[in-house]
Amino acid sequence: MIEFVSPTLDYALLAPILIVLGGAVLGVLIEAFAPRKSRASSQLFITLATLVLSLVSLIRVRDRSSSAAAMESVTFDGAGMLIQGSILIISIISVFLLADQENFTALAAALPGSDEERASLQQDLRVTEIYPLTLFAVAGMMLFPVATDLITLFVALEVLSLPLYLLAGLSRRRRLMSQEAALKYFLLGAFASAFFLMGIAYLYGYSSSVTFAGIHSAVIGGSGNDIYLLLGIAFISVGLLFKVGAVPFHAWSPDVYQGAPTAVTALMAAATKVAAFGAMLRIFYVSFAEAYWQWRPAIIAIALITMVFGSLVAIAQRDVKRMLAYSSIAHAGFLLSGVVALSKSGLESSIFYLFAYGIATVGAFGVVTLVRDSAGEVTDLNRWSGLGKRSPWVATAFAGFLLAFAGIPLTSGFIGKFSIFSAAYESGSTAILITGVLSSAIAAFFYIRVIVLMFFKDPVEDGTSVVIPSIYTQITITVSAVATFALGIYPTPLINFIQSSAAFLR
């Protein structure tokens, strides 16, 4: 008979997560009780307030680090804090995109094209559930990278995934596509998490422990059955690689990115990637580090394939959102090189890259929400031609983000690429350096093509126009643009900060 030890919780450290969850619950209550009119505004307010509050509380505890916050099941350390911080900041700026009601269906339950839907549109109904859903997802994302036992990891994964499945299906226009995206995301996500769970099982079987620390010591001890470890690492990786969208587990992302409401896509592409990579870094750095000779070749291979595949396919895309999706696949490849680096500089550069990339991504999708015609967003690239003439500033901002993706100097992307590749090379993998550089060259090809479309082609007169950005969207785009260039020109403060605090507590 095992006697029950009452858990001791360090609420100060847990606060950031708890606050977000609390905000989410509050949101649900509002859905239940508040009058329909006031919901939108109050929900937005609560969401923002929650996130900001959570950020503040995170900053308050930034230099504490402990693995005992919740009985070993979550560990707060520099790296974790940084990742959580990035997630929060990215979420805040992408929430502004959510606020733009054009993005979401009026009544999720209504049939596409039914009178019901038309009525709901006329009444100008709005699904305000998106806010609590988002908060839940964010909570999951924040938990994911700090979880240090497999249960919490799994729960966090589901908590961040389930709301996203739903959000993906709530687009206002092209609802069939949106719902299809939701279905695909859900089925494949569940499929992947099944693998994930199986991985958990095997790791547990290997180490007879569910905590990272336990697994780590088991790996060192080498007592367990290596087959289990092998299967465990493989299955866990499947789950994680699926989330980050690495080849060949990437297939969902282009479809989902395209189908989902652009605001949600932004959140997925940016925040989810950060969270997933956070978790991946932690489990590989903390638990599997000593077994690196087993998994590293495989992960390197996947990284290379991912870079090249993403870049190549992106060239052939005709749709902005799909193009960005594939480019994000390519970036997943670059980020994986941070994972395989398995060094302090690898960790630091990954965190910087994640943050920079996330910000730029949100900004880019923010721009996408602006280019519309009567039937909603225009994502067909050919109809983007001449954007630079119509609305120079929006086009310039987008160009800026693209240059950042391409890694042109004086944008954040360049610093990120430089640091992450040098980290990978430092840890001795020349292949990643060469392939990374070459695929960046390929990638440049399509980023530039978009710039050419926007600036050097004449506008097509087919009603495509750039709507006057709502104040929210403006904030999003401006903030991301400024951040992107600031981090490109003078990244020192951030880098120093990351260097000083980025470390995993084992």
Next chain:
Amino acid sequence: MATNNGLVYLIALPLFGALALLLLGRKADKWGHLLATAMSAGSFAVGLIQLSQMLDREAELRPVTQKLFTWISVGSFNVDASLLLDQLSICFVLLITGVGTLIHIYSISYMSHDKDRRRFFAYLNLFIAAMLLLVLGDSYLNLYVGWEGVGLASYLLIGFWNQKPAYATASKKAFVMNRIGDMGLSFAIMIAFATLGTVSFSGVKEHSHHASEAAMTAIGVMLLVAAVGKSAQFPLQAWLGDAMAGPTPVSALIHAATMVTAGVYLIVRSNFVFDAAPTAQLLVVIVGAITLLFGAIIGMAKDDIKKALAASTMSQIGYMILASGLGPAGYAFAIMHLLTHGFFKAGMFLGAGSVMHGMNDEVNMRKYGGLRKFMPITFVTFGLGYLAIIGVPPFAGFYSKDMIIETALNAGGAKGIILGSVTLLGAAITAFYMTRVMILTFTSPKRWDDNQHPHESPALMWIPMVILSIGSVISGYLLYRGKAFKHWLEPLFEEHGEHTELLPPIVVSGLALTMVAIGVAIAVIKYQLSEIDNVAPEKVSIFTRIARRDLLQDDVNEALFMRPGQAITSALVKIDDSVVDGAVRGVGKMALGSGSALRETQTGFVRSYAVLILIGAAALIAAIWVVTT
């Protein structure tokens, strides 16, 4: 060596003239030609002063230099912009400025109807300046500047009427063929620097003794290439004929008296190189001999008076080159012939110009005839020039050419025999074609139709002709008397003892004169005593035809260089687009293609995605498995 700060004015005056006329533009139209003439004359005056000073000094003290400024100085490669005036260059200075001034004067009237006269005089002054720099530079690199400078001037002057496409082409041809020569000169300079570490005349001279013969030969051959290009010697002679496109005074000054003789100057100036490189020297002689006959033969076939004279120039320069290839024995005579030739050939060209002036620019001698009566002065001056060139004593040509023939014969052995006979044969042919020119133009019955009104040229034109003709009468004797000229130049060369005399001079002169007599006789029989029709006869021997086509020189060049060149060019243009750039475009296409191919993996079916994941998982397990075990 003594320095003399006056030298720069020799060049500065005409250079100033050129710049002033070019920069002021139309403003200077009124007085431009006067300024230019004044500048040229001034330069001549300076030259005379320098000469008088030089005469006062001891033989070995005569050379003077002037350092203007440091031009290029990198590592051990140091070249000053500095001038050297010695017994050799002074001759050229006086020839250039003297004849030059006369031709300026002549041109004032000759070009009076041309609205671009100012530009013409600017070019003339530019040429004078460049040519002076050529002969005054104290190092091969300074010489190079003048060398290409005169090339530029001649390009501009040949193409002076470049609105006529043919003329424009002629000027281009001249420049390009000269460039080939210039290439030789730059090779020579490079070799000199690489082997001797210096490019100045004095430097090379002093090293010439202990440098390897191979190096000296290389330098010598390259210098010869340069000379060949500039002096229209075989095989780079083709441009001279076309160069007659330029106004006649230009032909007189540049393409008869001065520029084309620069090659001779270069070889004589580089005597120390050739003395140390017998092989190169032999080549020089051969080139000279070939060209001598080559030009002479062409000369026999030409009906265009200027082209005939041009051919004769080519042949006469052949004489000089040949002489300069004979070593110390010949240098002096080469220069001597150069000077006398300067007088009589310039004079004859001016005569030709005056004839054309009187015949509405008709150049075909078959449309002349009997002009003796209509332009007596021209006839007389041209006639004196004629006597000079064919070498009738006591006219200038006799002395200079006779010396060359003599030296050639005395070159010793088979070489001597061959060269001697070549030069003698040349003398005969020269006599023939020059007589032909005289007859066709002046003494034969008239063949021009009546809308022609031949008339004597104005004084401004015939005065220079007269002066030059005087020169062509007396200059030879003056230079010959008591071997004056030989002694004048001697300090510059290293005498290698006396040569064996194959034949006594008097016999040689006799031989020469007989050859000349034969030539003249044939010409008289063939033209004076027989009917000449005013169009070139068609039914002529293959040889004549070939001679008329300049011994196929252009055909050869086209076949050997032009067409292949064009072929290469067009081929490369294609290659650049299809292969080089094509490869680049190909890479782009490849990327795009593979992109669209991979794109197809995204079928849109959930189940296929699931399959991908499954495969991925399996692969992952396999990979880790492989590594682990």
Next chain:
Amino acid sequence: MNILSFLMLLPLIGTAFIALAPKTNVLLTKQIALVTTILVALVGIYMTISFDFNAKGFQFVESREWIPAFGIKYALGVDGIALVLILMSVLLTPIVVVAGWNESEGGRWSSKVFYSLLLVLETMMIGVFASTDVFLFYVFFEAMLVPVYFLIGGFGSGDRAAAAVKFLLYSLFGGLLMLASIIGIYVMATRYGNRTFDITTLSQLHTVLTPMMENVLFLGFFIAFAIKAPLWPLHTWLPDAAKSATPGTSVLLLGVLDKVGTFGMIRYCLTLFPEASKTFTPMIITLAVISILYGAFLAIGAKDIKRLIAYTSISHFGFITMGIFAMTSQGMSGSTLYMFNHGFSTAALFLVAGFMITRRNSSTISDFGGLQRVTPIMAWSFFIAGLSSLALPGLSSFVSEFLVLVGTFTRYPVAAVIATFGIVLAALYILIPVQRALHGPTTPGNENLSDLTLREKIAIAPVIATIVVLGFYPSPLLNIINPASQTIISQQGFSDPAPTMSEGK
């Protein structure tokens, strides 16, 4: 404030003013741009005067921490070579502004954009030559592409977008290879205990590198520079870009940007990887010689005047590269001087070509004819520019070209000899267009072209003056260049070959 930083700051200030200027007032924009560039030029001249010829090493040095985490510094400084190139850049820019006074109109965007891009570009041009920190150099090297890209694509003519893209992709590709090498260096430097990008420190790195590693890193840099320079067979972007860009842009493109390639070869390839440089020298010299002849032949075959000039440049860059790798003081100084002179002679050619094209609305050579009779001054300017391009003695490019040839001959006679044939081809590729466009009867469409305006004269006069003056008196520049090139050669462990003069008699 350090004079170099000041020099780089000035154009940015100008950009700020332009941004403030009202969109409607185009003239004001132009005036601001002109004044700024002239100021920069003056400061540049002042800097040149106050440069100490005899001192070795970098001068006007400035060094601040930029990204200490990676040991990256904002480090500036110039030696003779860099100084000369900066001088060239700042002198050419105002000339370009004056000459292309109306280029900014007829573009896709307002003049404000044009001149902002131009000024930003000027800042980067200075920076790329002035930086003594490899990373900083790379940042300028890449960032430079963006303004040029927009200048070509936005204000060019013809198929400008395609040309711009081709230019950008080519350069980016090279740049990324270089990035790989830079990362390599960075990691190596870190591994051997000194995490820095300082060029002087890194110049010692090669002592610890394996030959293999050094060669690979060298190639990364060299290919990037060979694309920029451009060297055969990586040149095909240049003709298109030059054809599509406005004359002014082309001047900056060929005159300044491409020099970054050759400059980089000296400053980075040689300094960082001396051994590898020696290893690859034969290959590079071969490529250079090919470029010389290949470029010349294509120039002869060119139908379009701008393409023609571009191809002549390819030939000239062949000379420059050859001189650099000849590793003699004549070659090195000659090449550097060549860079400067080529800047001006190409500027002259392109600007006059631009004048001709704007008048005739065509850049096809055969559309012109007999201009000498119609527009004598324009014709003369073109002719003189052409002469300097064919390196006529007495004009600036002769000195540099001859130095390169002599310098190469002393070590690689064969290459020098083959290259010398280029001077005959040069005569052809200049005189053919001269004959077609300027000589011959005036062809229809050219009868009443107007001659150069006062503005155009003002623009072209200083260029031609420079060409002529430097032809006769290059010493001032050579005095600046010589010590620097000496240093580099001695760093390489080379010394000029002594005269052979083997005793043969």
Next chain:
Amino acid sequence: MSLDNYLYLSAILFTIGAVGVVVRRNAIVVFMCIELMLNAANLSLVTFSRINGTLDGQVVAFFTMVVAACEVVVGLAIIVTIYRSRRSASIDDASLLKR
């Protein structure tokens, strides 16, 4: 009998589920196959818990059930909407998004 058999069983169940996901068209069935995979994982967890003699495995199993339940909620919601708007639950019909 040895506990390993349970592991083999769970492995087989997992595979069956995975294959089912790949071969079946009806969204509901596919989803059920995924549930099967989850439960296969559960079986392993419990077995390992028994082998290792620690309770964590069983705890995870409980968590898994809860999570699975949540997935069902979300999943069915999505599938139902799709069914309503498409009048078909075949996952192959939903393939507007491709390439």
